[in-house]
Amino acid sequence: MPLLDVQNLFIRIGRGESAIDVVRDISFSVGSGEIVGILGESGCGKSLTAFSVLGLLPQGLSAAGQIKFDGRDLLSLGEQDLCALRGNRIGMIFQEPATALNPVQTVGDQIAEPLRLHTGMGKREARAETLHLLERIHLPNPRAALDVYPHQMSGGQRQRVVIAMALACRPSLLIADEPTTALDTTVQRQILDLLLDLVDETKSGLLLITHDIGVMAEMTERVLVMYGGVIVESGPTEKIITDPAHPYTRALLRAVPQRALGYDTWLESIPGTVPAPSERLRGCLFRSRCSLAGPECEVQPDLIPRGPDRVAACWRLPQVDGSVPA
Amino acid sequence: MTTIAEPASEARRRIRLFRYPGLTVGGAIVATVVGATLLSLVWTPYSPLTMNMRQRFQGPSLAHIFGTDQFGRDVLSLLMVGAQNSLAVGIVAVAIGLAVGTALGLFAAARRGWVDEAVMRVCDFLFAFPAVLSAVMLAAALGPGTGNAMLAIGFYNIPIFARIARGAAKGVWVREFIYAARTAGKGAVRISLEHVLPNILNIIVVQATISFATAILAEAALSYLGLGTQPPAPSWGRMLHESQVFLSRAPYLSIFPGLIIVLTVLGLNLLGDGMRDALDPRHAQGR
Amino acid sequence: MKLSLLHRLLSWAVTLLAVTAIVFLVLEILPGDPALVLLGPDAQPDTLAALRLQLGLDQPAYIRYGAWLAGMLHGDLGTSYTYGIPVTELIGSRLKVTIPLALLAMSLAIGLALVLGIYAASRHNRPGDYGVMAVTQIGVAIPSFWLGMLLILFFSLTLRWFSAGGFPGWEAGFWPAMRALLLPALALAVAQAAVLARVVRAALLDVLGEDFVRTARAKGLTRAQALRRHALRNALIPVATVIGLQFAHLLAGTIVIENVFSLPGLGRLIFQSINQRDLMVIKNVVVFLAAIVITVNFVVDLFYLAIDPRLRHAS
Numbered sequence: 001m002p003l004l005d006v007q008n009l010f011i012r013i014g015r016g017e018s019a020i021d022v023v024r025d026i027s028f029s030v031g032s033g034e035i036v037g038i039l040g041e042s043g044c045g046k047s048l049t050a051f052s053v054l055g056l057l058p059q060g061l062s063a064a065g066q067i068k069f070d071g072r073d074l075l076s077l078g079e080q081d082l083c084a085l086r087g088n089r090i091g092m093i094f095q096e097p098a099t100a101l102n103p104v105q106t107v108g109d110q111i112a113e114p115l116r117l118h119t120g121m122g123k124r125e126a127r128a129e130t131l132h133l134l135e136r137i138h139l140p141n142p143r144a145a146l147d148v149y150p151h152q153m154s155g156g157q158r159q160r161v162v163i164a165m166a167l168a169c170r171p172s173l174l175i176a177d178e179p180t181t182a183l184d185t186t187v188q189r190q191i192l193d194l195l196l197d198l199v200d201e202t203k204s205g206l207l208l209i210t211h212d213i214g215v216m217a218e219m220t221e222r223v224l225v226m227y228g229g230v231i232v233e234s235g236p237t238e239k240i241i242t243d244p245a246h247p248y249t250r251a252l253l254r255a256v257p258q259r260a261l262g263y264d265t266w267l268e269s270i271p272g273t274v275p276a277p278s279e280r281l282r283g284c285l286f287r288s289r290c291s292l293a294g295p296e297c298e299v300q301p302d303l304i305p306r307g308p309d310r311v312a313a314c315w316r317l318p319q320v321d322g323s324v325p326a
Numbered sequence: 327m328t329t330i331a332e333p334a335s336e337a338r339r340r341i342r343l344f345r346y347p348g349l350t351v352g353g354a355i356v357a358t359v360v361g362a363t364l365l366s367l368v369w370t371p372y373s374p375l376t377m378n379m380r381q382r383f384q385g386p387s388l389a390h391i392f393g394t395d396q397f398g399r400d401v402l403s404l405l406m407v408g409a410q411n412s413l414a415v416g417i418v419a420v421a422i423g424l425a426v427g428t429a430l431g432l433f434a435a436a437r438r439g440w441v442d443e444a445v446m447r448v449c450d451f452l453f454a455f456p457a458v459l460s461a462v463m464l465a466a467a468l469g470p471g472t473g474n475a476m477l478a479i480g481f482y483n484i485p486i487f488a489r490i491a492r493g494a495a496k497g498v499w500v501r502e503f504i505y506a507a508r509t510a511g512k513g514a515v516r517i518s519l520e521h522v523l524p525n526i527l528n529i530i531v532v533q534a535t536i537s538f539a540t541a542i543l544a545e546a547a548l549s550y551l552g553l554g555t556q557p558p559a560p561s562w563g564r565m566l567h568e569s570q571v572f573l574s575r576a577p578y579l580s581i582f583p584g585l586i587i588v589l590t591v592l593g594l595n596l597l598g599d600g601m602r603d604a605l606d607p608r609h610a611q612g613r
Numbered sequence: 614m615k616l617s618l619l620h621r622l623l624s625w626a627v628t629l630l631a632v633t634a635i636v637f638l639v640l641e642i643l644p645g646d647p648a649l650v651l652l653g654p655d656a657q658p659d660t661l662a663a664l665r666l667q668l669g670l671d672q673p674a675y676i677r678y679g680a681w682l683a684g685m686l687h688g689d690l691g692t693s694y695t696y697g698i699p700v701t702e703l704i705g706s707r708l709k710v711t712i713p714l715a716l717l718a719m720s721l722a723i724g725l726a727l728v729l730g731i732y733a734a735s736r737h738n739r740p741g742d743y744g745v746m747a748v749t750q751i752g753v754a755i756p757s758f759w760l761g762m763l764l765i766l767f768f769s770l771t772l773r774w775f776s777a778g779g780f781p782g783w784e785a786g787f788w789p790a791m792r793a794l795l796l797p798a799l800a801l802a803v804a805q806a807a808v809l810a811r812v813v814r815a816a817l818l819d820v821l822g823e824d825f826v827r828t829a830r831a832k833g834l835t836r837a838q839a840l841r842r843h844a845l846r847n848a849l850i851p852v853a854t855v856i857g858l859q860f861a862h863l864l865a866g867t868i869v870i871e872n873v874f875s876l877p878g879l880g881r882l883i884f885q886s887i888n889q890r891d892l893m894v895i896k897n898v899v900v901f902l903a904a905i906v907i908t909v910n911f912v913v914d915l916f917y918l919a920i921d922p923r924l925r926h927a928s
Contacts, residue, residue: 054830054831056827056830056831059737079835080835083833083834083835084833085833086830086831086832086833087831087832087833087834088833091831092828092831094824094827094828094831096824099823099824099825100824100825100827100828101825101828102825102828102829102843102847103825103847103921103922103923104846104847104920104921104922104923105843105846113829113832113834113842114832114833117832117833117834118833149922149923151922151923162828165828165832166831447624447627447628450624450628450910451628451631451632453858453861453906453910454628454632454861454903454906454907454910455635455903456861456862456864456865456906457865458865458866458868458869459865459868459899459902459903462868462883462884462887462895462899463636463639463640463895463899464639465887466640466650466886466887466890466892466895467639467640467643467644467650468643468644470887539754543754543756546756546758546759547756547757547758547869550756550758550869550872551868551869551872551884553887563756563758566756566758566759566762569762570762570873573762573765573766573770573777574766574770577766580759580762580763580766581763583759584755584756584759584762584763587754587756587759588751588754588755588756588759589754591753591754592750592751592754595750595753595754596750599750
């Protein structure tokens with residue numbers, strides 16, 4: 001049984017008839033010690049998916065379907081049970097370390113907080129454990145860092161603190177939402193290495209949300225590519241990089257070298273933009289930007305097997321050997 | 327699709343009408359008060375100054391819906407005429423605060439640096455004098471009167487307008503069309519008047535509405551203390567002061583003038599908040 | 614930190630000096646002849662001349678101003694014209710009413726505002742929130758002196774739980790004195806509480822939208838815990854500013870409220886002094902009240918340094 005098993009997850013804004021699905025029918029799983037990536041442009045629903053696992057969707061959004069963690073369905077748990085899991089069995093690493101930390105509380109207190117909340121440690125014990133955590137995340141001068149405020153640290157150091165906070169109670173699942181996006185390139189490298197080491201060491205599962213193909217290629221074993229709230233392709237990372245199936249994934253990969261030329265993002269390099277949830281009609285959402293689009297794309301494609309462990313949602317792909325035609 | 331779209335937009339239109347209930351309710355209250363005040367210039371149910379000792383302390387009735395006071399005067403008529411005083415003090419006081427404060431704020435934003443700093447320090451300083459305190463000083467120096475109340479409340483409003491104008495104007499000064507105006511060779515004064523002021527006007531108008539409400543409260547307090555409008559001219563605060571002696575005998579004498587003040591201030595505040603929400607939808611949704 | 618502290622201390626002193634200058638200007642220069650103010654327009658010329666000499670009005674203005682300041686530094690504010698006792702003594706005895714009244718009102722206002730503001734923020738965009746907002750909207754619109762009259766009407770004249778005014782003095786014991794201050798403090802507090810509750814709510818909503826509150830929730834804190842431990846302290850920064858500004862209003866409000874409830878405090882003193890044209894008392898009490906306002910704002914500045922480490926380390 002996988003550590004985290006998400007089945008037919010829907011996330012919707014609003015209630016009743018005017019409700020809009022921003023994430024539609026996605027399924028995936030993360031095993032212990034496994035790193036699974038969700039790749040997509042901003043607005044594709046990948047962060048919402050991560051937050052739905054913690055039960056921390058913004059107000060007005062609700063999730064339906066099944067999110068099983070350790071055999072328990074998180075969507076049917078009460079707030080109290082969820083609080084007992086958050087920060088304890090599931091740790092979350094955020095995108096923006098500058099704002100993810102409380103500016104008026106010392107770093108030490110902030111890391112000690114989940115320890116005191118979930119493990120019943122006393123003040124002194126939690127402080128000792130915090131020091132240990134700071135050493136583990138290779139913060140220079142960890143003892144001094146205990147009593148320092150976030151604004152006195154560099155961005156990379158802050159992100160290490162956020163990671164230490166997520167790790168504090170030795171969670172079996174880590175969720176990292178764009179953990180390196182806000183950091184300099186050299187610091188990105190160090191943070192990614194740290195995450196790899198930690199997963200290797202603790203054998204926890206890692207769900208890594210990113211828009212960066214480089215990060216995804218380096219870190220993850222399996223990847224889900226999301227577009228407009230649905231999964232358009234998923235499979236082993238290596239296979240998807242060397243042989244992308246879905247036209248969207250292909251466009252993404254083609255766009256990668258352009259970053260080296262100095263473009264900020266690769267978004268501009270695919271013509272068009274992601275349709276807003278309210279504009280999403282029937283059919284394949286990518287068809288307006290797709291070079292292969294044809295009349296059959298007016299109907300939404302299912303995820304069709306594309307070889308071992310691989311699926312892609314596109315009508316226009318040639319049949320692949322070994323796959324069972326839909 | 328189109329058949330569904332029709333009722334949906336209908337519903338949306340209805341929502342928009344109720345989106346700023348404060349604006350509608352506040353506007354209606356203010357319009358009523360202003361209307362009654364204007365009416366009092368030409369007509370009141372009874373003569374507000376004629377005493378009638380046989381009609382003293384008449385409780386609310388059809389003839390006198392708010393009753394009569396210790397001199398047998400009709401309370402409604404007194405309130406209507408008293409409104410002239412409240413509105414006049416409010417208008418002049420806000421005008422003083424608005425004119426001087428906005429000018430100071432525009433000046434500070436245009437000059438920046440030490441001028442800006444100096445203007446803000448002056449504002450801090452003025453904040454140390456709440457309206458009642460300035461009114462006390464002016465009354466001591468020049469004797470109490472309507473003019474002093476206007477001045478005191480006006481002074482109190484200066485730093486409020488100065489800060490708001492400065493903050494908003496600073497936001498405008500960094501916009502592109504200002505650079506365009508500067509490259510066209512326009513001076514700071516001209517830019518402030520032609521480009522900055524029109525862009526901050528809506529914020530100023532909203533503040534004027536809210537300041538008007540506080541001015542009416544302050545005027546009532548001052549005339550309650552006898553530092554504002556002097557008898558025999560009727561004023562809301564004065565009426566409340568005189569009614570206090572008869573609190574147990576004729577409580578309605580204290581209740582109605584107070585309710586009118588609350589209603590007027592409430593209406594102005596609702597109107598001001600409503601305008602702010604309508605002008606800045608972000609504000610309306612968020613908080 | 615030392616530098617910013619020094620800076621604030623300096624601006625506090627300068628503001629205080631400016632206050633004395635303005636008060637002197639308005640009360641001693643503006644009316645033309647203070648002796649005339651003291652004695653009123655019907656005064657006899659020879660009485661006027663005698664008083665001028667007694668008050669040192671034959672001296673030039675800057676010397677009188679200097680003497681006033683020098684006296685202030687020595688704790689000598691002159692002698693009241695009507696009461697015939699030193700103004701310091703007069704202020705001191707009246708402060709025993711005004712300061713407890715203001716503090717009681719402020720605590721009531723802060724307590725009420727925190728309860729209402731936190732409740733409204735935690736029920737954001739739900740009926741409870743709308744209810745609180747409507748109540749505060751009305752609270753802001755109620756004149757404090759009128760509320761005082763209503764409280765007297767209801768609690769004193771109808772229920773007879775409190776006396777309708779007056780002050781038994783602290784000699785009568787702590788509780789009887791507090792009892793006399795409760796209704797006036799409540800009358801003062803309601804409007805301030807309404808304003809402050811809105812500020813608390815808005816500040817909390819601002820902070821609740823911040824990432825670090827989400828972080829706190831991701832650590833496993835409940836909504837209420839996240840609000841208490843993380844949002845509240847950050848929200849206190851804007852709230853403290855408003856409390857500082859409100860204290861000025863509150864102090865000014867005591868002038869009105871003490872007259873409603875006939876409390877022998879500074880406000881009543883200043884009001885009586887106007888009627889008695891006791892310039893010596895007026896000018897010193899006005900300076901005193903303004904000085905309290907300025908000092909409170911100065912303390913609020915210090916409070917920022919204590920609450921926000923970012924300011925502490927800023928050079």
